[in-house]
Amino acid sequence: MKINWGTGIVIAFIVFISFIMYFIITMMTNNKYDHDLVVEDYYKQELQFQKDIDKETNAKTLTENITYKKTEEGLVIIFPENLLINNISGKVFLYRPSNKQFDFEMPISLSNHNLLIPDKRLLDGRWNINVDWQYNGKNYLYKKEITY
Known part of the structure; x- marks a missing residue:
């Protein structure tokens, strides 16, 4: 054929x-x-965007902003030394863009100016950290992308 x-x-x-x-x-x-989408409530978070910009602007006006460092125990988030720890409140949200099952949120509870996120909660790879915190009624936001 x-x-x-x-x-x-x-x-x-x-x-x-x-x-x-x-x-x-x-x-x-x-x-x-x-x-999947990176976050579940994408449109809801989009409405919060201007508030987040205002919080980040407030954080930039601080004389000293939040920092972080990696230790053997885990990730330590360091709040400014010139602030009273009793007046700091808020939450820390860590999310992993590659897998939403590992995302977690924890409240800010300080006994000194350091907040420890245990090593066992953090897998190797990229993490996005959002620290949404208040001090004396003023809102602040710290965002950082890290590779752990």
Whole structure:
């Protein structure tokens, strides 16, 4: 049986479309290729964006901002020494862009100017840290992307 060039082109199109459909179906049904949004409530967080900008602006007016360092015990978030620790409140949110199952939030509870996030809670890789805190009724926000 001899195949002419018109039949060859039709067969090539059918093979190509079949490959593309197989690829699309595999990507949509296989859990290995999970493609969720980075955050669950994307639009709700978008409405908070201006408030976050204001909080970050407040943080930039401080003489000394929050810093962090890695230790053997974990990640230490260091609050400014010139602030009274009893007046600091808020929460620390750590999220991992690659897997939302490892995201966690913890309240700020200070006995000195350091807040320790235990090493066992942090896997190696990229983390985004958001420290949303208040001092004497004024709101501040510290954001940092780190590789742990």
